Amino acid sequence: MADDKDQRYDPAAIEPKWQARWAADPHLYAADPPASGKPKYYLLEMLPYPSGQLHMGHVRNYAIGDALARHMWMRGYNVLHPMGWDAFGLPAENAALKNNTPPRQWTLGNIAAMKRQMLRLGLGYDWATEITTCLPEYYRWNQWFFLRMLEKDLAYRKQSKVNWCPDCATVLANEQVIDGCCWRHEETRVEQRDLEQWFLRTTAYAQELLDGLDKLDGWPEKVRTMQRNWIGRSQGAEVDFRFERSMHDLLVEQSGEAKPAASQTHQIIRVFTTRIDTIFGATSVQLAPEHPMVGTLASADHGLRVQVDELIAEQKKARASGDLTAIDKHGVPTGHFAVNPFNNELLPIWIANYVLMDYGTGAIMSVPAHDERDFEFAKKYALPIRRVIAPADPNAEEPELPFTSEDGVLVNSGEYSGLRCAEAQKRLQEVAASGAFGEAKITYRLKDWGVSRQRYWGTPIPMIHCDRDGLVPVPDDQLPVVLPENIEITQQGGSPLGRVPEFVHVKCPKCGEPARRETDTMDTFVDSSWYFYRYTDAQNDHAPFDSAKAQHWFPIDQYIGGVEHAILHLIYSRFWTKVMRDLDLVANDEPARRLFTQGMVIKDGAKMSKSKGNVVSPDDMVARYGADATRMYALFAAPPDRDLDWQEDGVAGVSRFLGRVYRLVTKYSCVAKSNAPAARETQASPTTATLLRKLHQTIARITLDFEGRWHFNTCVAAIMELVNELQAADAELASGEVPAPVVAELLRTLVLLLAPFAPYLAAELWEDLGGEGAILRAPWPKSDPGLAKEEEVEIPVQINGKLVTVVRVAAGADSKSIEAAALTDRKVQLRVAGKTVAKVIVVPGRAISLVVK
RNA sequence: GCGGAAGUGGUGAAAUGGCAAACACACUAGCCUUAGGAGCUAGCGCCGCAAGGCUUGCGGGUUCGAGUCCCGCCUUCCGCACCA
Numbered sequence: 001m002a003d004d005k006d007q008r009y010d011p012a013a014i015e016p017k018w019q020a021r022w023a024a025d026p027h028l029y030a031a032d033p034p035a036s037g038k039p040k041y042y043l044l045e046m047l048p049y050p051s052g053q054l055h056m057g058h059v060r061n062y063a064i065g066d067a068l069a070r071h072m073w074m075r076g077y078n079v080l081h082p083m084g085w086d087a088f089g090l091p092a093e094n095a096a097l098k099n100n101t102p103p104r105q106w107t108l109g110n111i112a113a114m115k116r117q118m119l120r121l122g123l124g125y126d127w128a129t130e131i132t133t134c135l136p137e138y139y140r141w142n143q144w145f146f147l148r149m150l151e152k153d154l155a156y157r158k159q160s161k162v163n164w165c166p167d168c169a170t171v172l173a174n175e176q177v178i179d180g181c182c183w184r185h186e187e188t189r190v191e192q193r194d195l196e197q198w199f200l201r202t203t204a205y206a207q208e209l210l211d212g213l214d215k216l217d218g219w220p221e222k223v224r225t226m227q228r229n230w231i232g233r234s235q236g237a238e239v240d241f242r243f244e245r246s247m248h249d250l251l252v253e254q255s256g257e258a259k260p261a262a263s264q265t266h267q268i269i270r271v272f273t274t275r276i277d278t279i280f281g282a283t284s285v286q287l288a289p290e291h292p293m294v295g296t297l298a299s300a301d302h303g304l305r306v307q308v309d310e311l312i313a314e315q316k317k318a319r320a321s322g323d324l325t326a327i328d329k330h331g332v333p334t335g336h337f338a339v340n341p342f343n344n345e346l347l348p349i350w351i352a353n354y355v356l357m358d359y360g361t362g363a364i365m366s367v368p369a370h371d372e373r374d375f376e377f378a379k380k381y382a383l384p385i386r387r388v389i390a391p392a393d394p395n396a397e398e399p400e401l402p403f404t405s406e407d408g409v410l411v412n413s414g415e416y417s418g419l420r421c422a423e424a425q426k427r428l429q430e431v432a433a434s435g436a437f438g439e440a441k442i443t444y445r446l447k448d449w450g451v452s453r454q455r456y457w458g459t460p461i462p463m464i465h466c467d468r469d470g471l472v473p474v475p476d477d478q479l480p481v482v483l484p485e486n487i488e489i490t491q492q493g494g495s496p497l498g499r500v501p502e503f504v505h506v507k508c509p510k511c512g513e514p515a516r517r518e519t520d521t522m523d524t525f526v527d528s529s530w531y532f533y534r535y536t537d538a539q540n541d542h543a544p545f546d547s548a549k550a551q552h553w554f555p556i557d558q559y560i561g562g563v564e565h566a567i568l569h570l571i572y573s574r575f576w577t578k579v580m581r582d583l584d585l586v587a588n589d590e591p592a593r594r595l596f597t598q599g600m601v602i603k604d605g606a607k608m609s610k611s612k613g614n615v616v617s618p619d620d621m622v623a624r625y626g627a628d629a630t631r632m633y634a635l636f637a638a639p640p641d642r643d644l645d646w647q648e649d650g651v652a653g654v655s656r657f658l659g660r661v662y663r664l665v666t667k668y669s670c671v672a673k674s675n676a677p678a679a680r681e682t683q684a685s686p687t688t689a690t691l692l693r694k695l696h697q698t699i700a701r702i703t704l705d706f707e708g709r710w711h712f713n714t715c716v717a718a719i720m721e722l723v724n725e726l727q728a729a730d731a732e733l734a735s736g737e738v739p740a741p742v743v744a745e746l747l748r749t750l751v752l753l754l755a756p757f758a759p760y761l762a763a764e765l766w767e768d769l770g771g772e773g774a775i776l777r778a779p780w781p782k783s784d785p786g787l788a789k790e791e792e793v794e795i796p797v798q799i800n801g802k803l804v805t806v807v808r809v810a811a812g813a814d815s816k817s818i819e820a821a822a823l824t825d826r827k828v829q830l831r832v833a834g835k836t837v838a839k840v841i842v843v844p845g846r847a848i849s850l851v852v853k
Numbered sequence: 854g855c856g857g858a859a860g861u862g863g864u865g866a867a868a869u870g871g872c873a874a875a876c877a878c879a880c881u882a883g884c885c886u887u888a889g890g891a892g893c894u895a896g897c898g899c900c901g902c903a904a905g906g907c908u909u910g911c912g913g914g915u916u917c918g919a920g921u922c923c924c925g926c927c928u929u930c931c932g933c934a935c936c937a
Binding site: 008220221222223225226228229230232234236271272273274275286318327329352353354355356358359360363364365366367371372373374376443445563566567624625636637638639641642643644645647649650652653654655656657659660663711713714716717718719720721724794795796797798799800801802803805806839840841843846847848849850851 | 854855856857858859864865866867868871872875876877878879889890891892916917918930931932933934935936937
């Protein structure tokens with residue numbers, strides 16, 4: 001017996017050794033140039049925010065990606081597997097406030113720490129293409145893209161109501177407001193502020209973003225649905241209702257006691273509806289409390305002002321609580337009227353708390369007979385309810401109201417009565433358009449992307465405010481507009497850059513007169529909207545990337561990340577790709593062919609969080625069990641798309657398994673290396689056949705999983721089964737009953753199969769077995785179907801649907817011999833005795849089923 | 854309300870319509886020892902001494918055969934939501 005110490009699996013010795021060797025070979029994980037002729041495979045995991053520490057979610061994400069990358073390398077693909085840092089953002093400023101550390105220093109320090117963790121985990125990234133979004137070499141291209149969008153009218157500035165988070169002291173995009181609260185501060189209610197802001201015209205691509213989802217069949221249905229909901233297309237029409245003042249107002253006006261408000265005399269209320277076919281059933285018009293006309297009306301009527309303010313307050317509160325449906329529908333009559341352009345009926349105008357200003361036109365026509373909400377409202381205020389749609393089937397019973405089906409026929413609708421709903425919608429839209437009082441209209445919930453942030457740690461928006469020339473873009477040759485260093489960070493309103501005179505004061509590029517720089521910075525989601533293109537040409541200093549290089553690699557073959565980015569990042573980056581395509585920079589319409597969203601890592605049934613105190617540190621795990629065991633457990637404990645409950649005992653179990661593999665391989669590596677004459681032609685022992693069969697079955701299972709299903713948990717289980725079987729055959733291996741070349745094949749293949757999941761141990765054992773070159777480029781094993789085939793199979797026998805017994809037959813046995821075997825079985829004969837076999841169903845190799853009467 | 858995913862042992866889970874619970878964890882008993890976060894052997898869904906019976910959220914259906922397919926419910930998680 002050799003020294004036991006040497007037989008002990010010690011990741012703390014093996015892993016740093018290989019880490020150093022890999023670090024010394026910068027080409028190991030680098031992609032070949034396009035000319036290599038190998039098929040390309042662009043595999044990407046979402047880049048992390050450099051908070052300072054990897055968390056288990058990262059480890060899982062990267063363990064999945066790295067296993068796949070290693071497998072693809074072994075399959076002979078030219079793999080692009082890059083990593084970078086999403087390095088702008090508020091936490092750096094908060095840290096600056098707290099520790100008095102400059103954001104840049106804090107961020108770069110965190111990057112160094114996290115990169116060390118990634119290297120320690122043995123993740124195979126090509127660090128030559130690393131990107132860091134907070135460095136000018138990167139963010140200057142954000143500015144460059146911004147200017148291109150400005151030229152194409154895809155970037156613009158407007159005064160608007162914006163979401164303001166008091167804790168971030170900055171504006172948020174709609175996508176960053178969750179249930180009325182900030183995405184970073186779940187307890188902080190977002191306020192509305194009126195500010196001049198820069199916007200990117202995402203709505204210009206709303207329809208294409210929606211249509212593109214149908215073709216993204218490599219994306220999870222869940223993500224596609226979420227994006228469809230977010231884009232929120234609805235098809236309908238806008239119709240103008242003429243404003244008609246109340247009788248009281250007219251009388252007062254005629255008596256000369258009050259001056260008419262000129263602006264109100266010929267006003268028009270434009271409503272949006274998806275059911276223009278029901279317009280003859282409209283019995284009132286409802287305005288959102290924040291509708292501009294309400295403001296005008298209320299300015300002359302103090303009582304109304306108070307009521308309206310109350311409605312607005314209710315909406316805000318409901319929005320903050322996240323459930324708008326819960327608030328009680330109510331409203332305030334204005335006393336004024338709107339004229340239905342189709343029948344000139346006078347409809348009372350109400351202000352209602354359930355009508356939203358930020359959707360459609362902020363005004364609706366109320367058709368109680370055919371809309372749930374309108375019905376509820378009309379009941380409450382005893383407004384008339386007029387049915388104008390009848391079921392399509394003339395024999396159908398009188399429908400209960402509200403009758404919201406569109407499968408119907410118009411009634412009580414003048415000359416349009418008798419038309420089907422769909423026809424009527426078309427006709428009425430045409431009539432409205434030809435009479436210039438309406439048009440067909442498609443409304444989206446998606447809004448333009450507000451990208452201005454009043455913070456320091458972001459990309460400066462490359463614009464200059466000149467008193468003479470207005471808004472002047474920074475010329476391309478003056479990019480980048482560099483973020484100044486060593487500035488004072490405060491949380492008090494306004495951009496910190498506004499307090500840096502040497503940044504603000506600039507000469508106008510047009511007239512040369514003194515001017516002011518824009519002091520807002522860009523939303524950090526700009527950085528991540530195109531970063532993956534930069535990986536294809538990370539060092540380029542005269543363009544964001546070379547289009548030819550991007551075209552070679554794009555689209556991304558596989559993108560992997562958390563589902564929490566389903567809306568924000570994944571819509572913005574799809575938008576950016578379409579813009580770049582229209583700038584002739586790329587040829588692809590979509591950034592990623594396939595998207596995989598891995599499940600969360602949880603502990604004791606709850607998401608890991610500092611406040612719950614259930615955070616498991618990757619460093620701890622690596623220190624105790626090694627990187628291989630940590631990574632392999634992350635793949636073994638659950639299929640990658642499901643949530644994973646972190647149980648440390650499980651990591652210990654995987655670690656023990658790796659120890660068994662280590663002992664097994666090192667014990668027989670001498671035999672495997674012995675170069676004994678290939679003696680396989682002699683009668684193979686049963687054990688040899690069994691082991692080879694198991695081996696080739698395992699290769700087939702794992703290979704199949706890598707090709708799409710990705711159930712790496714069962715891949716690991718399959719390797720465990722193989723090892724269990726090898727261990728069970730220890731006597732035969734030790735006695736030499738299994739020939740040396742077979743031992744070599746068994747062990748070498750085992751190590752190759754292990755390589756994507758436990759790269760350190762695989763590299764160590766590969767070397768021990770005398771494997772040539774890096775195991776990363778060793779060919780992935782092929783399953784030999786002849787060796788994998790079972791000689792005998794067990795066939796379950798069912799009688800009248802019940803399992804009775806199992807019979808053994810030769811693997812290729814035909815239906816007749818299976819039937820014969822079943823019918824001669826003792827248990828079967830006992831049950832069949834005295835009865836007739838009415839029917840026999842045989843699925844060769846699978847099952848036999850008898851129907852007995 | 855709309856949409857998506859899921860529901861199987863004490864736990865994580867496995868199962869192209871064909872022997873439910875593979876592989877692990879935990880546990881139990883035993884062995885070994887250089888006493889280790891080690892190794893080995895055996896047991897481990899439920900009821901039962903056993904023979905045997907029962908078991909994949911609930912109720913139906915299709916089928917020779919259903920955890921798997923279909924219909925209807927229930928529960929949980931996620932996303933969207935007075936979207937006109």
